[in-house]
Amino acid sequence: MNYTVRPGDTLHGIAARFHTTVQDIMRLNGITDPNMIHVGQILRIPAAPGMFPGPGAAGMPGMPGMPGFHGGTLNQRVARLEQGYAYFSPIITDLIRRVDRLERRVRRLQGR
Numbered sequence: 001m002n003y004t005v006r007p008g009d010t011l012h013g014i015a016a017r018f019h020t021t022v023q024d025i026m027r028l029n030g031i032t033d034p035n036m037i038h039v040g041q042i043l044r045i046p047a048a049p050g051m052f053p054g055p056g057a058a059g060m061p062g063m064p065g066m067p068g069f070h071g072g073t074l075n076q077r078v079a080r081l082e083q084g085y086a087y088f089s090p091i092i093t094d095l096i097r098r099v100d101r102l103e104r105r106v107r108r109l110q111g112r
Contacts, residue, residue, distance in 0.1 A: 003086045005041040010034075017082060018045050042090070 003014060011022045011034045022034055028044045031037070072080075 001045050001047055001087050002090045003043045003045045004089065005037050005039055005043060007039050009037070009039075011037060014043065014045070017079060018047075018086075020046050045086070 003018070005014075011025055011031070015022045015025055024046050025031070025043060026034060028046055037043070
């Protein structure tokens with residue numbers, strides 16, 4: 001999965017949020033200095049076992065309507081929501097970009 005670095009993020013905090021290690025994130029992204037990440041940088045995050053469904057699975061664990069969404073402490077519930085945001089944010093951004101491109105094409109065709 002991908003994660004976009006936000007202000008105040010550190011590799012240690014990101015690793016803790018996604019239940020992985022700083023070393024795994026560094027290795028997956030070719031990072032040599034854990035202090036050299038920047039806002040807006042897109043990092044690949046190794047998925048923790050069972051965090052996301054495999055191909056053909058219905059839904060995403062820990063999201064509304066799925067088993068386990070309402071359980072746990074407040075911190076655990078917030079962490080699950082953050083994981084869902086990090087998982088879907090790049091997908092939504094890509095879809096918005098595609099819709100914008102299609103709308104520009106339609107406007108060009110209507111103008112001819």
